[in-house]
Amino acid sequence: MTIVRLGFVAMSMELKNASPSKTMTLTQFQKTEDREAAIRKLERIALTNLENSHRILKHNHFNEIHFYRFSSRLIPLADHEELAGWDYMQPLKGKLAEIGKFVKEHKMRVDFHPDHFVVINSPNRDVLINSVKNLKMHYLLLKGMKINPTHRCVLHVGGNYKDTEKSLERFVENWSDVPLAIQQMIMLENDDTSFTLEDTLYLCEKLGIPLIFDYHHHLAHHREDNWEEHWNRVVDTWKTSPLPIKMHISSPKSEDKFRHHSDFVDVDMFFKFLNEIKGTVPQIDCMIEAKQKDKALFTLMKQIKARKHVEMIDGSSFYLQ
Template sequence: MDQSYSFRLGYVAMSVMLSNASPSQTMTVKQFEQIPDRDAAVRKLERIAISNLQNCLRIIKHNKAHQISFFRLSSKLVPLANHPLTEGWKYEKALAPFLKELGDFIKQEEMRVGFHPDHFVVLNNRSKDILQQSLRTLMMHYKLLKGMGISPIHRCVLHVGGKKEGREAGLEQFIENFSMIPRPIQEMIMLENDDMNYPLEDVLYLGEKLHIPVVFDLHHYDVLHESSDLLSLWKRVVLTWKDSPLPIKMHVSSPKEGKNDRAHHDFIDEQRLYEFLRLIEGTVEHLDIMIEAKQKDASLLRLTEALSDMEGVHVRNPSSIYMMNRVLS
């Protein structure tokens, strides 16, 4: 088999194929405050978090059954963990056996997992309060990974943030704030191009300057970019991963309606992905592709089947797909 490179597919946080398996059950601040006994309220949070972790393990085992070894964990596993109301709550100790069980299975099956904290985690804001809240949230992710026994290095994807003061100022503020972040949190971060504020060129500027791996998002690039020379930009993306212990990672989604729609479709446009996979031949040996589609695992399995019909694609399973070298006449 004269292969060019291999890749595997992953999906995000929840399964649409499993019933009653949400890893993102929560409690609102109002519900927490309505319980007069704070200790009782915290115990309820722990019960919800344990249920989330058990459901996450169910999903991971479901993934194993379908030979899926790449998965994004929900950032909502532990509700209100980073809220001021729960300050002092040692959730990582209360959840230790459940985190260990989850982590042990992930490591046993040699799966790649990570997080993508929500848009409230912003590292380029001038506000010290916003920065501190973002760091609290990142510390929660760090503690969860440590509790699972999984190396935190390059496990959290972030966007650059807002551009209220302009793109240039936003980039420089990111650099300044990043220098104040504890080293273990710095090492946890990857940066992704977005579809509103910071195109791939900006993210590469930060990734190259600060030695942060860049997660390329194809949909975001299609919606927002400056250079149409995607191959040159991609080669720069690859170089940002040269010191990472993990394979190069990218995101793929498809517009819901129309070419430039930012909303995500239920499924993936396999033709657009195939075009990209052909474009980057010869630049990588392996690639991890995270699917961001509304139909989650169903979308992944549908895409796997579609790719198997593409010229030069050899599919063994979702974690073992090969692009074959083109025969040039």
């Protein structure tokens, strides 16, 4: 028997006026003649994003959802060179501590997925430096919440640069320039165009990084490939993690737009995966990457309740028998 828990990404489709990703562009910042006033406005936006994140967490608790991915855009321009020297954490400390206390009280699993410009295997040194700077922001946010940062940030391997082998080895080389505390925060995900499950496993096994299996990405990259033969290797990458194994689930928008995420999750596609892995792990946390966010989770749970060999636990969790 395996426990399956569902989560969703960043934005709630059920709550009104609760965006955790409100922003200010660099152009808007630069247009404000009073720099200090512009910084204070950035801080107010960041606090609003955190307040909305807290609202979403309360919504999740009410609906028995225990797994959530924070927006990586909580603090606009946090790592931009124009804002060098800005101590963005200082005005956020109280709210971050409040959020962290709520997360721990209700035993929630939370994490981040930094944006596509965070690229560890870049041949450009400045891109690597800026990537580490961005990852440090995520680390500080987790520390501000007093949440153990270990395995809380999902990354893609990065760019392929028309040479998979060299790009994988560059990741290994650049990894030594990533501070240990940030290394310990990272999980890697297979993608849909550049790095296959086996490519990503190579790095995860070599560097001791947990692998998040994205089933949709795998199908988009290799529809005929037998992923099941690698599943035990995926599970082994989590053997030293304090967290249960995690995967991503989404469904193709259409056959001709297979790589695009649909609004909802195809329950049959999801159970095709689950029926292959049931019993191999005591628990698996499944992050829904569907356009309809929490609404997709609620819809999926209604469909799951109607299936055989399932025992419901609560609003987002069930036993797979």
